[in-house]
Amino acid sequence: MDLILKDARLPGDAERSVDIGIQDGRIAAIETNLAAEGETIELGGRLVSPGFVETHIHLDKSCILDRCSSRRGDIDEAISEVAKAKKDFTAEDVYERGRRTVEKCLLHGTTHMRTHLEVDPAIGLRSFEGVMKLVEDYSWAIDIEICVFPQEGLLNYPGTDELMVEAMKRGAKVVGAAPYTDSDPHGQIDRVFEIARDFDADIDMHLDFGADSSSLDLDYVCELAERHGRGGRTAIGHVTKLAYVEPNRLTEIAGRLRDAGVALTVLPSTDLFLMGRDRDHAQTRGVTHAHALLHHGVNCSLSTNNVLNPFTPFGDCSLLRMANLNANICHIGAADDIAECFNMITTRSARLSNLPDYGLEVGKSADLVVIDGPTTQAAVAELAPVLHAFKRGRRTLTRQPAQLHFPNRDHA
Structure with a gap:
């Protein structure tokens, strides 16, 4: 595979973790524990959706x-x-x-x-x-x-x-x-x-x-x-x-x-x-x-x-x-x-818009976004940021998740 998005959640299916394989700009596989090799992005259970229109x-x-x-x-x-x-x-x-x-x-x-x-x-x-x-x-x-x-x-x-x-x-x-x-x-x-x-x-x-x-x-x-x-x-x-x-x-x-x-x-x-x-x-x-x-x-x-x-x-x-x-x-x-x-x-x-090649399905163009949340409801309710975007399988955007820097709690 050219790219594997690992441990993703899909819209409407928040309970199941899947891996999404991308080859030649298209979605080649959507499977649990996908047996394939290639560049891998660990998503940690985040939502993957077709790109916004x-x-x-x-x-x-x-x-x-x-x-x-x-x-x-x-x-x-x-x-x-x-x-x-x-x-x-x-x-x-x-x-x-x-x-x-x-x-x-x-x-x-x-x-x-x-x-x-x-x-x-x-x-x-x-x-x-x-x-x-x-x-x-x-x-x-x-x-x-x-x-x-x-x-x-x-x-x-x-x-x-x-x-x-x-x-x-x-x-x-x-x-x-x-x-x-x-x-x-x-x-x-x-x-x-x-x-x-x-x-x-x-x-x-x-x-x-x-x-x-x-x-x-x-x-x-x-x-x-x-x-x-x-x-x-x-x-x-x-x-x-x-x-x-x-x-x-x-x-x-x-x-x-x-x-x-x-x-x-x-x-x-x-x-x-x-x-x-x-x-x-x-x-x-x-x-x-x-x-x-x-x-x-x-x-x-x-x-x-x-x-x-x-x-x-x-x-x-x-x-x-x-x-x-x-x-x-x-x-x-x-x-x-x-x-x-x-x-x-x-x-x-x-x-x-009558887009014929759109969707999160095998065979469709890999136009995808990764959202820093688990579900579509959470994405809307919490204005969850987009962490990655892909156009025809090519990454077009990367955003690092926000991180809190707590003071050192170890006083030993």
């Missing part, structure tokens, strides 16, 4: 707090401030800021990423070019796919459509949307489904951001997903309006999403920061309760979204932190539901 992050506009203000802290200000700043973005600038963010993700065990990226006449394809270079330069540690979308509108912003199509031709893998900023929200959704058809691409939309749940664009997205056969290939993010619907209606909506095969990404940090700005007391959390949807068969993920910009002026790119934050916000205490928070940054995220 970031389904919704914005590399292109990360780390720009020094160029923007955030006085009101609402979404209109954030969009306006970033729109002004991005006019001066260069491919080199986007690469450098994106590099900082990617490396933070790597330090916390992320091995797969979908980055949402703005294109429009103001920025052109400069951000796209910068991020495409990141995709190439960091392929040794992470698979990054680009989802292009029109943050400031599509039908109301001439020239944006052509740029989105050009980005898809040049290597973007997913097409996105932000219909709530468009003069014709349903027209934008229609066009995005057309682009997805033309390029046989997955769809991932920013959707239903706000507190007024009287109307939801997700109904139309579900209708088109069924009409175009895009079930399992359509995702929506934010959807904060679902935090304001009563339980019976939420159950109906969950059934609609499940039956249409539309997955949902919750972005706890950004949604918590931006929502509730319309009130001066008793402010709402505005974070959609993913577990209420999971329990009705909807696939959900948790993700970071923005990092150090007016949409979210903080962030260390730890998906375990997002899982822990979500559990706190949504009053998650049951052990099974805490474990689902972990699943929403691993296996459920992988399913949303």
Whole structure:
């Protein structure tokens, strides 16, 4: 074997110790007392999981707090401030800021990423070019796919459509949307489904951001997903309006999403920061309760979204932190539901992203993390650090466990 991870615990199987053998970048064996030779890492009963999957992050506009203000802290200000700043973005600038963010993700065990990226006449394809270079330069540690979308509108912003199509031709893998900023929200959704058809691409939309749940664009997205056969290939993010619907209606909506095969990404940090700005007391959390949807068969993920910009002026790119934050916000205490928070940054995220070679199974790519804890529940509850990460069997991260230095107790 090229590498053996010895005395590991697997998600959902904390009572059993196994050894994981890796050969030629793939998981070759998962056995108790594996009889094989090779470089060995003793894990001491720590948890091994498939690497974390970031389904919704914005590399292109990360780390720009020094160029923007955030006085009101609402979404209109954030969009306006970033729109002004991005006019001066260069491919080199986007690469450098994106590099900082990617490396933070790597330090916390992320091995797969979908980055949402703005294109429009103001920025052109400069951000796209910068991020495409990141995709190439960091392929040794992470698979990054680009989802292009029109943050400031599509039908109301001439020239944006052509740029989105050009980005898809040049290597973007997913097409996105932000219909709530468009003069014709349903027209934008229609066009995005057309682009997805033309390029046989997955769809991932920013959707239903706000507190007024009287109307939801997700109904139309579900209708088109069924009409175009895009079930399992359509995702929506934010959807904060679902935090304001009563339980019976939420159950109906969950059934609609499940039956249409539309997955949902919750972005706890950004949604918590931006929502509730319309009130001066008793402010709402505005974070959609993913577990209420999971329990009705909807696939959900948790993700970071923005990092150090007016949409979210903080962030260390730890998906375990997002899982822990979500559990706190949504009053998650049951052990099974805490474990689902972990699943929403691993296996459920992988399913949303349609990753075919992902998982802790023999034959799969050895994209793994070692966590300084015994179970997925402990990892989320205690924010357990990632000690090792591997991409295709190659170690990409090592972190030493923290150690207390007790004073000498031997007075003899």
